[in-house]
Amino acid sequence: MRRKRAETTINREIAKIPEKTMKYFSVIIAISVLIVVSAISTSAQSAPKFDSNRAWGHLQQVVAIGPRPAGSPAIEQTRKYIKDQLAALGLKAVEQAWDDETPLGRVHLVNLIVTIPGASKDRVAITGHYDTKLFREFPFVGASDGGSSTAFLIEFARVLKARRNRLTYDLIFLDGEEAVVEWRGKDNTYGSRHYVEAAKRDGSLKSLKAMILVDMIADRDLGIRRDSYSTPWLTDIIWNTAAGMKLSNYFLPAATTVEDDHLPFLAAGVPSVDIIDLDYDAWHTRRDTLDAVSARSMQVVGDVVLASLPRIEQHVSTPSNRQNP
Secondary structure (H helix, E strand, O other): OHHHHHHHHHHHHHHHOOHHHHHHHHHHHHHHHHHHHHHHHHHHHHOOOOOHHHHHHHHHHHHHHOOOOOOOHHHHHHHHHHHHHHHHOOOOOEEEEEEEEEOOEEEEEEEEEEEEOOOOOOEEEEEEEOOOOOOOOOOOOOHHHHHHHHHHHHHHHHHHHHOOOOOEEEEEEEOOOOOOOOOOOOOOOHHHHHHHHHHHHHOHHHHEEEEEEEEOOOEOOOOEEEEOOOOHHHHHHHHHHHHHOOOOOOEEEEEEOOOOOHHHHHHOOOOEEEEEOOOOOOOOOOOOOHHHEOHHHHHHHHHHHHHHHHHHHHHHHOHHHHHOO
């Protein structure tokens, strides 16, 4: 009974409010709702997204340069393209240059490093190689093997620059991943080995909390297996993220073992993961061209890696995980 009387009293009081005032309040409420909806919409639209069309454009430009083995004029041209594209984004690529001994003599190599500051100085590196394997028998342009990682990193730099980053990100274009002659001993991973040794010497390795390697990610029939060398928690985050996005037909549960640029980082104690599709029929053949790859595959990898970053940032920022990476 009390409740009914109270409601009646409220209704009477509302009825006393002038009609103009009621219309005014209605307009104010409507405007407020529009502002909130607009803010939510703007936030959703402004969230940076990986654009495979942009990445594909970069891939076309890189492949058009031709074979790009370490120490060649073509890889120097590739470096210029990378630096020019990053400069257009307002980012500066720092050259890490050195000469290294190979089975074919000394070769000049250059890693390119671009840093995107975050709220913390702790860093995550996203890496890939930009050289191609040297073949004298045929022109090897490496659309997926060397090209896709190059195009991916340029586009991912654009995305990270627009993102509000909890950690600092280093995008590292690694030179000399490919063997100059044959993959055995030290005839491979020249760039990653040099980067890690330099980081040990200058002490910067301490702030590197995780490394994500992308390699051969544009296979038209994309199928990425879990690398058994890679750090389990980091692999789990990325593969679980893919599963949550219903992309497990690309990020496969099956395991494989890959020797790649992540090994020097792992040996130095940096949690690392290799995202690579080695089930690629065109690997190290003249058929590794644009016809064998697709923008869709790069989109899948870009979406999954980007969506994984918040959980990676959370993991490496948790004090207990710092002691047990």
